Amino acid sequence: MATPVLDKDAAGAPGPSSAESPYITVTFRVRRFNPEVSAEATWEDFQFEIDPKERVLDGLHKIKWDLDGTLTFRRSCAHGICGSDAMRINGKNRLACKTLIKDINPEKPITIEPIKGLTVLKDLVVDMEPFFQAYRDVMPFLITKDTNEPTRERLQSAEDRERFDDTTKCILCAACTTSCPVFWNDGQYFGPAAIVNAHRFIFDSRDEAGEQRLEILNDRDGVWRCRTTFNCTDACPRGIEVTKAIAEVKRALITRRY
Amino acid sequence: MKIHKYDTVIVGAGGAGMRAAIEATKRSRTAVLTKLYPTRSHTGAAQGGMAAALANVEEDNWEWHTFDTVKGGDYLVDQDAAEILAKEAIDSVLDLEKMGLPFNRTPNGTIDQRRFGGHSRNHGEAPVRRSCYAADRTGHMILQTLYQNCVKEGVEFFNEFYVLDQLITETDGIKRSAGVVAYELATGEIHIFQAKSVIYASGGCGKFFKVTSNAHTLTGDGQAAVYRRGIPLEDMEFFQFHPTGIWRMGILLTEGARGEGGILRNKDGERFMEKYAPVMKDLASRDVVSRSIYTEIREGRGCGPEGDHVYLDLTHLPPEQLDAKLPDITEFARTYLGIEPYTDPIPIQPTAHYAMGGIPTNVQGEVLADNTTVVPGLYAAGEVACVSVHGANRLGTNSLLDINVFGKRAGIAAAEYAQSADFVELPENPESFVAEQIERLRTSTGNERVAQLRRELQETMDANVMVFRTEQTIKTAVEKIAELRERYKNVAIQDKGKRFNTDLLEAIELGNLLDLAEVMAVSALARKESRGGHYREDYPNRDDVNFMRHTMAYREVGADGTETVRLDYKPVVQTRYQPMERKY
Incomplete structure (x- = not known):
């Protein structure tokens, strides 16, 4: 059995400065904004040594803990489950805790900005409220019409369960919604994440409010705004086929079958 | 400063907090204060499942589940509580299914179940399929569904509100909960929440360890807030080290991987768990497996150039099974280690995972001021609490169960209490403790840095009070923690602002971790036996004569202001199971 030592050259990352040290020098070019200090957002460069196998989040912590405690960002679980640390890294929406430095060309400065389309409150922290409001607007909960609930669980075949599996993976990180050009131009658009969460219920065989949800998404700010740019699918850190889910909702609106 | 009035205030929006909120909101005017957005809680990181004797796939019953829980906890479990846990497990799972949780299904369409560590048929005969699951995302699905x-x-949420103090007013010689003090991250404003009932559901404190599966935000804020106000903490020496964390990173790889057939191997490729647990093998309880791993490592059979880890081998399982049942953890191995689990074993090591101890409660979730006295209006549920259903070692899948059973119970009890009780008068200047704490940190010119102190704390905890402990190592930790607590007085922060000052909050969180680390180490030093997650090499056997009892740790402040931890003990509730030697 091989020992899992990562091949330093495999990922195209530069070798360490000496044969023994895995550390390399990187530059994080971070978008800073603090209205308590200035009304203008600025770029600030931070240079430090880090093992390229570490996460971008580890780099941000290095800055916050050792260089500049005022740098502000959200994070919690640090392994791609809680959805706190979506940000724009080298121009692409990613979770900082799921992005390894070696994978994003660390020879050049790594740019880090807040996700787009939501109001920036401080540094990488944005106002998530409009995002969650769109989520709440699609009625993201199981609705059944039966007056007598079964004593045991509702039955669902493995195939019916599989039908909506992909969209149950959503962690509400907003990486998809804030990568969408339609959302950037019009914050009223529900955005991919809300549609993903509507999909999760529309295609759940136990749910009986599919029609209502489809009508909500038939709105002028609903699914028809989607221009199929696939940014959302590229951005999703959970690998959800977001654009496909949106297309399925569109098709359900036309055929009324789901 | 703003003052709010609610019937019920819930601190924390993870599984326990939101399960409580669903009940409390139906019955009383309820506010949930949470330092993170609700779906960010670490409940979402739980993977393997939730135990309940549904008997969907093979014979099972809640009595066997009770026994496994008691045995798993090395007989330190309060058996009345364990019985409730196992009995109400069934409805808890069915509740979640009715709320919409997408469980994996059997060919019949019922909820599917799989094996998990320590869960057995007929009192230890063989592993049983008791864990209800949704791939390896059960916690995520629970959190989303709730x-x-x-x-x-x-439910009314106050997102990014940090509860920093518990308000207690003494009337008629009885300590009563009056409310909480919270700090609003966005503005830096202090809020007083006067409430008839307060439920703590703020999670664990694993961040005092370095290698941990815990989120950065699991800093024991709830435990510390009540402990400072004279409430004891129970069984804090018992901390669970999950056998399979990703090597050096600590990220959790579910026990469900072994439930699906995964095998632990040493550098010789040997399935070493056969030696330590002939019946349950890789599915022995977590404390047993973690000790076995470290025994292999210490005896020179660890893997890698430094021999400091072992392998979790999934390579014999069909890729389709891994994709269907363990999609997330196989992706973690690919993302963080660059390893393909179809073909290569995954390097793992035990990772600090779960606090069995916490705020003492009875089975209604009511917080105890001592061994028996309830604090009117104060409740706790989930990892922050100690009921005690986990005793000295929690079984896998019993924590997702705990948050649902006792979250629901606490939510109902707290709201019903609020329906009949009056508001308790707030203490004078209720904000004073928090306001002073914040002011001191903002204006400090000291030369200590938060990150440095936290690193030193984590180093000493990993080195001295992890899987193996001795009097000497624990004493080393106690001394180091005392030094760090002293240096903490000189801690300074760089961000002096009011808006989203996470620099300030990290400093406060470190203070909480230091308080709790001290309680843990002092409690561990006094327990001169080995039981469950607490293993003393100098006292390798369980000692039921002297230590079949819960530790109760109280904060004492001397006339000169010096703080010490005073230990007392509480009897264990035993009903039908007499302590036996624990074998797997």
Whole structure:
């Protein structure tokens, strides 16, 4: 059995400065904004040594803990489950805790900005409220019409369960919604994440409010705004086929079958 | 400063908090204060499942589940509580299914179940399929489902509000909960929440360890807030080290991987768990497996150039099974280690995972001021609490169960209490403790840095009070923690602002971790036996004569202001199971 030592050259990352040290020098070019200090957002460069196998989040912590405690960002679980640390890294929406430095060309400065389309409150922290409001607007909960609930669980075949599996993976990180050009131009658009969460219920065989949800998404700010740019699918850190889910909702609106 | 009035205030929006909120909101005017957005809680990181004797796939019953829980906890479990846990497990799972949770299904369409560590048929005969699951995302699905139902019920959330102090007013010689003090991250403003009932559901404190599966935000804020106000903490020496964390990173790889057939191997490729647990093998309880791993490592059979880890081998399982049942953890191995689990074993090591101890409660979730006295209006549920259903070692899948059973119970009990009780008068200047704490940190010119102190704390905890402990190592930790607590007085922060000052909050969180680390180490030093997650090499056997009892740690402040931890003990509730030697 091989020992899992990562091949330093495999990922195209530069070798360490000496044969023994895995550390390399990187530059994080971070978008800073603090209205308590200035009304203008600025770029600030931070240079430090880090093992390229570490996460971008580890780099941000290095800055916050050792260089500049005022740098502000959200994070919690640090392994791609809680959805706190979506940000724009080298121009692409990613979770900082799921992005390894070696994978994003660390020879050049790594740019880090807040996700787009939501109001920036401080540094990488944005106002998530409009995002969650769109989520709440699609009625993201199981609705059944039966007056007598079964004593045991509702039955669902493995195939019916599989039908909506992909969209149950959503962690509400907003990486998809804030990568969408339609959302950037019009914050009223529900955005991919809300549609993903509507999909999760529309295609759940136990749910009986599919029609209502489809009508909500038939709105002028609903699914028809989607221009199929696939940014959302590229951005999703959970690998959800977001654009496909949106297309399925569109098709359900036309055929009324789901 | 703003003052709010609610019947019920819930601190924390993870599984326990939101399960409580769904009940409390139906019965009383309820506010949920949470330092993170609700779906960010670490409940979402739980993977493997939730135990309940549904008997969907093979014979099972809640009595066997009770026994396994008691045995798993090395007989330090309060058996009345364990019985409730196992009995109400069944409805808890069915509740979640009715709320919409997408469990994996059997060919018949019922909820599927799989094996998990320590869960057995007929009192230890063989592993049983008791864990209800949704791939390896069960915690994620629970958290999402509970949040969805909070949206449905119109639960009122105060997001990014940090509860930093518990308000207690003494009337008629009885300590009563009056409310909490919270700090609003966005504005830096202090809020007083006067409430008839307060439920703590703020999670664990694993961040005092370095290699841990815990989120950065699991800093024991709830435990510390009540401990400072004279409430004891129970069984804090018992901390669970999950056998399979990703090597050096600590990220959790579910026990479900072994439930699906995964095998632990040493550098010789040997399935070493056969030596330590002939019946349950890789599915022995977590404390047993973690000690076995470290025994292999210490005896020179660890893997890698430094021999400091072992392998979790999934390579004999069909890729389709891994994709269907363990999609997330196989992706973690690919993302963080660059390893393909179809073909290569995954390097793992035990990772600090779960606090069995916490705020003492009875089975209604009511917090205890001592061994028996309830604090009117104060409740706790989930990892922050100690009921005690986990005793000296929690079984896998019993924590997702705990948050649902006791979250629901606490939510109902707290709201019903609020329906009949009056508001308790707030203490004078209720904000003073928090205001002073914040002011001191903002204006400090000291030369200590938060990150440095936290690193030193984590180093000493990993080195001295992890899987193996001795009098000497624990004493080393106690001394180091005392030094760090002293240096903490000189801690300074760089961000002096009011808006989203996470620099300030990290400093406060470190203070909480230091308080709790001290309680843990002092409690561990006094327990001169080995039981469950607490293993003393100098006292390798369980000692039921002297230590079949819960530790109760109280904060004492001397006339000169010096703080010490005073230990007392509480009897264990035993009903039908007499302590036996624990073998797997």
